[in-house]
Amino acid sequence: MILAIPSPLGVALGIATAAAYGTTAAASSWLGRPSMQWLLGLAWMLHACALGVGLVGGDPRFGFAPALSVTAWLVLTVYAIESRMYPQLKVRRVLAALGAAAVLLAVLFPGTPLHVSASPWLPLHLALGIASYGLFAAAVVHAWLMTRAEKQIRLAAEPQGGVPLLTMERLTFRFVTAGFVLLSATLLAGLLFSETLYGASARAWKWDHKTVFSVLAWLSFAVLLIGRARFGWRGRTARRVLYAGSALLLLAYVGSRFVLEVVLARATP
Numbered sequence: 262m263i264l265a266i267p268s269p270l271g272v273a274l275g276i277a278t279a280a281a282y283g284t285t286a287a288a289s290s291w292l293g294r295p296s297m298q299w300l301l302g303l304a305w306m307l308h309a310c311a312l313g314v315g316l317v318g319g320d321p322r323f324g325f326a327p328a329l330s331v332t333a334w335l336v337l338t339v340y341a342i343e344s345r346m347y348p349q350l351k352v353r354r355v356l357a358a359l360g361a362a363a364v365l366l367a368v369l370f371p372g373t374p375l376h377v378s379a380s381p382w383l384p385l386h387l388a389l390g391i392a393s394y395g396l397f398a399a400a401v402v403h404a405w406l407m408t409r410a411e412k413q414i415r416l417a418a419e420p421q422g423g424v425p426l427l428t429m430e431r432l433t434f435r436f437v438t439a440g441f442v443l444l445s446a447t448l449l450a451g452l453l454f455s456e457t458l459y460g461a462s463a464r465a466w467k468w469d470h471k472t473v474f475s476v477l478a479w480l481s482f483a484v485l486l487i488g489r490a491r492f493g494w495r496g497r498t499a500r501r502v503l504y505a506g507s508a509l510l511l512l513a514y515v516g517s518r519f520v521l522e523v524v525l526a527r528a529t530p
Contacts, residue, residue, distance in 0.1 A: 274311035275368035281307055282361035289354040297353055298344075304357065305341065308334050308364060324372020325518035326363070328391055333363035335395025336402060343432070347424045352402060370522060390447040390514065396440030397482075401507050403433040404500045411496075430499075434489060437503065441482045444510070448479060474513035481506030 281304035289297060312334060315327070337356055344350050407429050451472075485502040488494035494502070 268314065271311060271314045271371075272368055274307060274314055275364050278304060278307040278311050279361045279364045279368070282357045282364065285357040286354050286361065289357070301337070301353055301357060302341070304360060305334070305337050308337070308360065311364065311367075323387065323518075324367075324370055324522055325515045326366035326370035327372050328394065328515055328518070329363045330367035331391050332394045332398050333360045335392065336398045339395070339399045339436075340402075347428075350406070350424060352406065356402075373522065389443050389450070393440045393443035393447060394510065394514075396436045396443065397503075397507050397510060400433050400436035400440060400503060403429055403436065404503050407433065408500065430495060433503070434486075434499075437482060437485065441479075441486060444475075444479055444482065448475060469517075471513050471517045474509050474516070478506050478510035478513055481509060 281300065285297065285300040285304055288300070292300070308330075312331065333356075337360060340350065340352065340356055406424075407426060410424075410426055410429070481502060485494065485499060485506060488502070489499060
């Protein structure tokens with residue numbers, strides 16, 4: 262996203278954040294719940310500081326790894342709020358491992374500076390897109406938890422003591438709906454205000470890989486929400502459409518930027 266700056270302080274905070282996340286993931290099997298919450302909270306705070314340092318210092322940058330880092334932080338923020346209401350949620354180890362990986366990637370690939378002709382409104386446009394990433398990522402995590410709970414029920418692996426499936430399903434679709442609204446706003450802003458956001462040299466609308474995958478993802482989520490409202494889609498069918506739409510959305514920005522920054526080694530924003 263726009264937050265990763267390759268400064269010594271940013272790198273140090275990134276490494277400290279990854280270490281805190283890694284310790285949380287590695288120690289989850291023998292630490293008690295209060296200690297785990299404290300460690301994960303410390304990692305979350307360090308992560309926020311790393312993002313904040315990038316935000317207030319130097320030129321704004323844009324890249325696939327910082328986008329993943331911000332997405333991971335948003336998902337952990339959602340988890341921190343939900344765990345207060347639903348203490349039965351047990352995904353700390355998985356989220357901590359994902360957070361460590363995302364932060365390390367952001368340290369290694371901090372992105373490229375935004376073009377000098379870009380509008381001051383561009384960071385807001387990008388923030389809307391990354392926020393939709395975070396909401397859909399939270400929806401995917403909830404869908405995975407539903408799959409795991411259903412499997413445990415079928416195998417009678419452990420007593421049913423987690424969040425009820427209907428509650429989990431309702432939360433999943435709330436995240437999908439909110440993410441769809443933000444994704445729609447992001448696409449609409451890109452369609453109507455491309456030249457304003459990216460500078461006079463930008464074309465009003467171009468069907469590149471990012472645009473095609475974004476539109477396909479938007480259509481997938483629209484179909485999912487219509488299917489849910491009209492036909493009562495739920496369970497495996499709904500999850501498959503959610504996973505497909507999320508994969509397309511991941512390819513839209515993170516995938517295309519990864520190819521540009523890492524495979525092709527191009528520095529264009």
